[in-house]
Structure formats: structure tokens, C-alpha cells
Amino acid sequence: MTSVYEPWDTARGAEIIAEHAQLEGATIVILHALQEAFGYVPEAAIPMVASALNLSRAEVHGVFTFYHDFRKKPAGRHVLKLCCAEACQAAGGDRLAARAEAKLGIALGDTTADERVTLEPIYCLGLCATAPSAMLDGRLVGRLDEKRIDALLAEAQR
């Protein structure tokens, strides 16, 4: 399942920001909501968030860049997150991550040239008793082996 995002639109962005602006400590809530709608946090949205929350642009930019989740540009059509933390390492996760990198021809953290697949490391999905694990567009997969990772890669490349 591919996530379908809206193209950036200032009015729509303002609407999303206004929806959450009255919450206490709303910055992260708003950044999440913007990314959910547009697939990333457009640069143009940063000053809008700042003015809605009476913060400086630098403060909002600082929050945006601190957290790993927020993207400054859209991801590939599919996002494959491979768990790279210790429990998955112990269960052979490193080897599978290397296999995924080789098959896609990109490193963890990159997107394929055709913008089909973004491959990302994730530090713990909390599926440590069914390791190694991964998440493809929000769908969880545990007990990964070579066959399963190949199937996930094929699905992501479609």
C-alpha cells in the first residue's frame, strides 16, 4: 500500500496548523500533522508554525531538525525501515540490512534513483523477541530471513 500525500498548499498548511495551535507545547504535534498530510515538512511551513505559536523561526527550525522523524523532502513511494538495534543485530539483522543495501544499490538512509524505495534504519520497533524485524509503509514484519527480506524488497520496488 502506497501512502498518498497531498501536494503542498499554503491554505491547507495553515488549516492544519490552526487545528492544533491551541494545544500546550504544540510544535511537535503540528510537525507530525504536516508530515502526515504532505509526506514531509515543507520549508515554507516553518515560518507559518512559528508565527502561529508565537515562536521564532529558528526555534521551530531547531525542533524540526532535532528529531529523526521529520523529513525536509518527500520520501520514496515506499519506505522500508529495518530495525538495526542490538536485539536485531543479535539475530542476524546486520547481514539482512547489507543484503537490502546491495539489492537496492543504496545505503541505509537513502532513496533509490527512481524514487520508489527509501531504505531507513530504525532503532527498535519493540519486536525484539521476533527479531530481526522491519516495517514497510507502516506494516510490521518479524522473524525476517533472506527469503522474507527479498519478498519485502520486491514488494517495495513494485
Add this chain to the structure above:
Amino acid sequence: MTMRVYVSRDAGAVAVGADKVALVLGLAASKHGLDIEIVRTGSRGLYWLEPMVEVATPQGRIAFGPVTEFNANSVLDAMISGSPHPLRLGVADEIPWLKRQTRLTFARCGVIDPRALADYRAHGGYKGLERALTLGSDDILADVTASGLRGRGGAGFPTGIKWKTVAQASADRKFIVCNADEGDSGTFADRMIIEGDPFVVIEGMTIASIAVGASKGYIYIRSEYPHAVGAMNAAITAAKRGGTLGARIGGSNHSFDLEVRVGAGAYVCGEETSLLESLEGRRGIVRAKPPLPAHKGLFGKPTVINNVLSFAAIPFILAGGAKAYADYGMGRSRGTMPIQLAGNIRHGGLFETAFGITLGELVDDVGGGTFTGRPVRAVQVGGPLGAYFPRELFDTPFDYEAFAARDGLIGHGGIVVFDDSVDMAKQARFAMEFCAVESCGKCTPCRIGSTRGVETIDKIRRSERVAENLAVVEDLCNTMKFGSLCALGGFTPYPVMSALKHFREDFGPAPTRLEAAE
């Protein structure tokens, strides 16, 4: 009569096909014209048997597992006829791995429908809150103190003292914050309880709000746990509708409102002051203490901030179980600990038991050794900031002080097992690298020390001036341990130093060994 079948909706079960199994069972039942109700529960925590499916019978719930979409049909046939099946595990409560546990906090997890308030009540839920509403603040605090409960997030600070400090503080607003930013690899107990029994966390937080006089609470759940976020939001809605959350709880004068906030992928936000910064909408930069969050916490107001498992332990304690809780355990570690067995392990899962069980029993006996069948070489206890223990230390009892005495920590109770193919120098490097990536950047030992640590371990792995560089690593670790503001920089030395101490042979040839060989 309706046949009631239970399939887990826990993320760990879903990751290995539980949704498909539920779908196949439903389709097969309707084809047979069978009157069936499929209840989606949490997980019992026996992950090597997931997806585990149970059917209600007069003898109790009979379990089958691991069920796949391909054998679900035959499992359904066996459920209907009661005939033998290779995946039949017998009465779920009698499965030895489950039966030898002491499930106080996880008593309902995997049993009830986590979205049904009535199911929670039917299994003893809200008895603690009912009693708390009849008690004053002092009596609630007395119970929590008497239980001996210590913070289950890892620091092990006495919960009763923390709550009392907030109760005694005067302010126009106070907050209850639940730390569900379970970032440690090898831990999943917070996720499991939120997905499998979210009401117990809500009840614990509500009791805390009565004890300290708070009217608003936040649950900070990491974004890597979308299933937990969904489960908690559903439970909050149900609790509000049921009158156990919101205005005038249970007809009393006490009001308490709860809100879920989702993290954004920063490991350091599991540190309490960093989490508070994040909740306030800022970068997750650690705060210097004092002031303690109990005095100046969220938005500068007195705040109780506890881990999910600490709050989840409270309802049992307030339902008249304070003494019973304290009777379990050893030394100053009272009660039970939900221990998580993970990584390269045959029987991985959630094992709640009284403190005092040894590491060896947990790994070899309960866990059944490695999944690969190779010998266990090292176990990391307590997440990325926990020490690596070799087999020689497997007699260590699971207890805060016993682990500290051996330069380790129990942390949030996660145990990650590695077989003999592990390269401990690589693991030590990973610990430093993880710290470098996740450091909030506020203090120098953590920010710079971790980066220098990666570089120096790289040199050691390339056999460059090994002895000198090992001395540098040790020096860096000491600086980080004693000079960092929080546990990220302060505890990263644990995995590094323990790897060096117990697995020295992985860091290149030791000078003494060379001499011996000549």
C-alpha cells in the same frame, strides 16, 4: 452457542501474521456456518508461539501455536472437534512457561480485549481506583511506599517518595506524565501492556493524580509504536465514556484528563527531563537537575513522571495488594519485574517474576538458550546503555543492587542474547556510535566523547597502537561516566567497558598474550 476464539492484536504477533490468521479463521468459520466470535487480545508474551490462538472451552482457554494462515483451517477443525492437533498447547494458563511466572502487572495482558472497559472491570480492573477514591492522599502514598515499588524505567527511584514530593509541593497546576518512550533495544514490556491492557496504565495514572492532586496527564509514546498509540487512544476514549476518566471520576470531586503525545524518533527523549522538553514542544535537550521534575517539571509545574510499568503496577498495590507486592523480591528490590527476553533466543518473550531469579536461569532455563543453537557468549542487560555479561556472571541475581555491584544495570528489564558469532569490539563501537547519533548535544563528555570513542575503537580494530588506544577508550569512558548530565552519556561506558573487560580477546591481541605465545 457462540464459539469464542482469541487472537492477539499485539504488534509482535501481527508482525508474524496474526491479522491473516484472524482473517482466515473468520472466513473458514463463515464457510462452515459456524457462530464464532473472534476476540482480539494482547499477547501473552510467548512470542515463539505467536500467532497463538485460543478457544474458550469449559476446561478453560485451549491454546494453539504458532498458527499460520496455512494451518489455521486445521486448527479451527481441531477446535470444533476437540481432536488432537500438533499445534495444540493445552490450557493456556497451564503452559509451564506461563505458569511459573508471577503475573501481577501483566495479569490481564493477553487475556482481555484491550478495547473493552467491561472486560477490564470483569477481570478485577478499577478495584484500585475505587479504593483510592475512598482514601486520602496520605493513605495512597502510604500504600505505594509500603509496596516498595521502585521506578521501573531503569533508575529504580522509590515511587512513594517521588509522589510524596509532588503531593507536598504547592502549585496552581500539577501534572502526571507517563514515559512510554521505550527506546531500549530488547525491551517491549511498555508496548505490550499498552497494546494488551491499556486501562491498567490509565488506572495507575489516575490513582497518581488523586495522590498528588493533579488534574492533567500526558502519555508520551514513541512514534515507532503506532499500534500502542492506537490502543491507548481507544482506551482513553472508552475510559472517558465509562466515567473513569475526565470530570468527576466515579462520581467523586476529582477530575483527571489524559492526552497521548507522540514522540518523533529521538532516543534521548526517554530521559525524563528531555521528555518534558519534548512535551513542551522543544528540542529534547536534557535539563540539569536540580530542580527535580517533582518540583519544577512540565511547564515548570510539579510533575510525577514515571515509566509505564511503574504506573501499571499501581492498581494491584492500591487494590489492597501493597503488602503482597512487597513480599515478593529480594533486598531492596521488592515486587515483580516484567523481564523481556530477546535477540538470539529460543523462547523469547515477556517473563514477569519476583526479583532474585538469576541471569543464568533466565537465559538458559526460561529462554532455552539461543535460537541458532550455538552457545550463548554474551547477554546485554538493560538496553543500549546496559553492560554485556559473560557466562561467568550468570549467577548474578536479577536485582538493582546485585547488577550495580557487577558494573551493570537491570534498566528496563531487557535481556538481549548473543551467540558465539558476536564480535564484541563491534558491539562496543556500536554503543559509542549510538550515543554519538542520539546525544542531545548539551554536555561535552557525551557529545564529543562518544565520537572520539568510535574513532578510537576503529583504530583498535585496525590494530593501531592497541594498548595506547585502549587506555584512551578507558579514559573517555571515565570522563563520560562521571561528567555527563544524563544516563545517555553516563551509561554508554557500561556496554563499552564490560565488552573490554570480559571479552578482551575481541579487541586485538593483548600484549600479555603475545608474550605468553613467544
